[in-house]
Amino acid sequence: MLSEKTECGVYDSASVFERLPAGKRILPQAGSSAMMKWIDQALFDDLILANSEQTERMMRDVSPFLTEVLPFIPDAVLQYRIYHNETEHTNCLDCVRVCFVRNAILFSISKQTYPKTSYRISCCGDDDLQHIDNYSRTKAHDGLTAPQRIGKLSKRKVEEWGEYQTQYYRNLERINEENARAICARIARLGQIPDVLWGKDRQSGTIERYGLSYSFQVERTGVSENIRLLRFGHSLDAFLEMARPYESELPGKSEAAN
8 A cells, every 4th residue: 555655764763662661452543554563672662562471481582692692793692573463452573683773773683503503694674665565675776796705793894784775675675666656647647537436445446438448457566457348249339449548639629729
């Protein structure tokens, strides 16, 4: 769904969840479309979670890794990805990651031990970019050269990957903005057509003229469109009805203009 305001994707956990009195649930702000959000420790401490046992296990698992990372990323902290169920008004911890902020972007660092020990740094903020998909993520890597993988942690390697992922995220922001502008332009153009039959959320609609139907639907990265025949015919009259020219093409219009 098209948002009224294009989000910049800059990390700000306080802008994602409203802080309520301690002991109450923390719900996404009105208008927030994503059900998954990253929050910091302060917001997490105020949550009542539906999966408390799993949360305790995840916390035990991640704590040693935070200790391992701190000598190389002194500002690393735990960040929590929360799933909010709008129907049941409950919150669940989806995962907890060791994270840090560079260039106002939230990054996470993870570790794998098979087949060899290696570390991966990735962006967390693309949840807030409403007009991207997996193709957008692939496209955002075009023209970028990734540093060598991290086999052994060092501050230099962390900063190299942080810079690389910053460039990737800026490309992703640009793609998000381009998609948002394209959607807005198409909706604005449709808004100038008087016989559009809009859907209730103005994210879809149809135009029916002379036996033809044009329909559209706002998608995540653009507007999907379709044209179909409303009726079939085999006579000259049916053809002339569906092939009726625009008013500007009617005989006499161009002559009158001259």
